[in-house]
Amino acid sequence: xxxxxxxxxxxxxxxxxxxxxxxxxxxxxxxxxxxxxxxxxxxxxxxxxxxxxxxxxxxxxxxxxxxxxxxxxxxxxxxxxxxxxxxxxxxxxxxxxxxxxxxxxxxxxxxxxxxxxxxxxxxxxxxxxxxxxxxxxxxxxxxxxxxxxxxxxxxxxxxxxxxxxxxxxxxxxxxxxxxxxxxxxxxxxxxxxxxxxxxxxxxxxxxxxxxxxxxxxxxxxxxxxxxxxxxxxxxxxxxxxxxxxxxxxxxxxxxxxxxxxxxxxxxxxxxxxxxxxxxxxxxxxxxxxxxxxxxxxxxxxxxxxxxxxxxxxxxxxxxxxxxxxxxxxxxxxxxxxxxxxxxxxxxxxxxxxxxxxxxxxxxxxxxxxxxxxxxxxxxxxxxxxxxxxxxxxxxxxxxxxxxxxxxxxxxxxxxxxxxxxxxxxxxxxxxxxxxxxxxxxx
Amino acid sequence: xxxxxxxxxxxxxxxxxxxxxxxxxxxxxxxxxxxxxxxxxxxxxxxxxxxxxxxxxxxxxxxxxxxxxxxxxxxxxxxxxxxxxxxxxxxxxxxxxxxxxxxxxxxxxxxxx
Numbered sequence: 001x002x003x004x005x006x007x008x009x010x011x012x013x014x015x016x017x018x019x020x021x022x023x024x025x026x027x028x029x030x031x032x033x034x035x036x037x038x039x040x041x042x043x044x045x046x047x048x049x050x051x052x053x054x055x056x057x058x059x060x061x062x063x064x065x066x067x068x069x070x071x072x073x074x075x076x077x078x079x080x081x082x083x084x085x086x087x088x089x090x091x092x093x094x095x096x097x098x099x100x101x102x103x104x105x106x107x108x109x110x111x112x113x114x115x116x117x118x119x120x121x122x123x124x125x126x127x128x129x130x131x132x133x134x135x136x137x138x139x140x141x142x143x144x145x146x147x148x149x150x151x152x153x154x155x156x157x158x159x160x161x162x163x164x165x166x167x168x169x170x171x172x173x174x175x176x177x178x179x180x181x182x183x184x185x186x187x188x189x190x191x192x193x194x195x196x197x198x199x200x201x202x203x204x205x206x207x208x209x210x211x212x213x214x215x216x217x218x219x220x221x222x223x224x225x226x227x228x229x230x231x232x233x234x235x236x237x238x239x240x241x242x243x244x245x246x247x248x249x250x251x252x253x254x255x256x257x258x259x260x261x262x263x264x265x266x267x268x269x270x271x272x273x274x275x276x277x278x279x280x281x282x283x284x285x286x287x288x289x290x291x292x293x294x295x296x297x298x299x300x301x302x303x304x305x306x307x308x309x310x311x312x313x314x315x316x317x318x319x320x321x322x323x324x325x326x327x328x329x330x331x332x333x334x335x336x337x338x339x340x341x342x343x344x345x346x347x348x349x350x351x352x353x354x355x356x357x358x359x360x361x362x363x364x365x366x367x368x369x370x371x372x373x374x375x376x377x378x379x380x381x382x383x384x385x386x387x388x389x390x391x392x393x394x395x396x397x398x399x400x401x402x403x404x405x406x407x408x409x410x411x412x413x414x415x416x417x418x419x420x421x422x423x424x425x426x427x428x429x430x431x432x433x434x435x436x437x438x439x440x441x442x
Numbered sequence: 443x444x445x446x447x448x449x450x451x452x453x454x455x456x457x458x459x460x461x462x463x464x465x466x467x468x469x470x471x472x473x474x475x476x477x478x479x480x481x482x483x484x485x486x487x488x489x490x491x492x493x494x495x496x497x498x499x500x501x502x503x504x505x506x507x508x509x510x511x512x513x514x515x516x517x518x519x520x521x522x523x524x525x526x527x528x529x530x531x532x533x534x535x536x537x538x539x540x541x542x543x544x545x546x547x548x549x550x551x552x553x554x555x
Contacts, residue, residue, distance in 0.1 A: 209453075209456070420453045425484065425486060429485065429486050429487045430486050430487060430488055431486065434488075437474045438474075438499075439452070439474055440452045440453070440499055441452045441453060441455040441456065441501060442453065442456075
């Protein structure tokens with residue numbers, strides 16, 4: 001009896017110990033796997049977002065004239081390359097370093113003290129910084145001095161983008177603390193780019209021949225882009241990359257909202273394209289390809305802030321509104337304000353980014369954030385509007401300041417002769433389409 | 443009947459067309475052309491290797507007119523295309539033997555107008 005009891009006791013004891021050991025091992029393995037999933041998902045998503053650079057390059061090249069294609073390509077290559085170096089040296093530290101009163105970061109310059117998870121996070125963030133920087137290229141296309149654009153690229157990735165980014169995406173940022181929600185960067189990335197683009201386009205002035213006067217009234221002339229297939233390819237590439245942009249912003253491969261985010265992103269982009277096609281069909285009598293492409297981008301920019309908190313139906317309404325808004329905005333900026341934005345960057349990124357951010361205050365439907373339409377009252381809407389306005393004042397204001405300083409020192413715009421001949425020859429001494437005959441009558 | 447052929451700077455096409463419309467000359471053919479004159483060329487470089495480009499992009503306009511339209515047409519082209527710099531272009535006026543409108547079979551002065 002006694003022996004039996006002892007055996008039983010020992011067996012039970014052994015069982016408990018092994019189970020405990022086994023449990024520890026399982027926890028460790030799970031932890032390792034979840035870290036691995038985060039690593040894989042974020043680096044993969046970063047690569048997707050990086051590919052959006054190709055999308056921007058193609059959209060901008062397609063929507064401008066053949067004589068400036070090399071210049072656009074160089075700008076897109078360099079705003080990433082110069083921007084990435086600047087974001088490594090200064091940008092990351094200002095955005096994610098230890099916060100000084102919620103306004104800017106103060107340590108981790110040159111990624112000091114980085115470990116594998118910081119490398120991972122930097123990789124994911126640098127492609128966002130580059131996205132904000134490259135938006136400006138399109139609005140300032142066909143007339144900006146290349147060297148001036150290089151200077152701009154460094155400043156935007158080192159200072160302008162990281163500071164407003166700090167307010168919102170650093171957990172100690174003042175807007176983050178106020179409860180401002182911008183999941184993947186409608187405001188942080190797209191509006192910032194859009195508002196700097198607006199400042200740049202205003203200070204540069206219109207391309208030669210863009211506006212003419214009839215009986216004392218300024219009228220807009222169309223300067224058609226030279227390659228719509230490239231522009232369309234660019235939009236599809238951007239859309240493809242956006243799955244990394246939005247779904248990657250879960251910052252975790254084990255976050256199961258990735259599915260919802262991919263769905264809201266798809267629906268909003270589709271709704272945006274449909275809405276701007278219909279708007280252009282009614283307004284211009286024909287469904288306009290270039291405007292419909294802008295509409296898809298508008299839908300994507302619009303859903304970026306709320307992709308994780310909106311319902312699928314909500315995302316469709318956000319996209320539809322963005323699609324209509326982008327057409328109205330393009331027409332308003334061109335025909336009323338007479339600001340020359342060759343690719344509609346201010347409308348697609350600035351205006352629709354602001355709309356998407358405000359839309360969070362209307363359409364959010366989660367336990368943490370409830371928008372106006374889901375019984376959340378005006379609180380979130382107010383915070384979202386405050387964020388949109390603060391970022392507008394910051395990005396547009398500092399954009400004006402930066403471009404005025406550049407204009408006073410090294411000059412912002414190429415000479416008239418160079419503009420007529422094309423920036424490819426003037427700035428880069430080579431043409432994009434050697435062996436082709438190109439009409440350069442504008 | 444005269445055939446007027448003008449080589450102008452590409453970016454002046456719009457101005458020239460507008461001046462021509464003002465004197466009721468609305469029929470013309472326009473083609474891309476390459477040409478070299480006094481303007482000389484410029485240098486491009488491809489991967490560090492120099493390329494001398496001396497054929498510049500020009501626009502060729504052809505207009506067939508009746509005699510009384512020669513002066514207004516030439517004047518309009520000059521007004522639209524002239525900047526005073528080398529490279530503004532040239533206008534050639536030649537006699538035109540005949541002109542036939544394909545659709546109606548009209549010939550000569552009637553076919554031009």
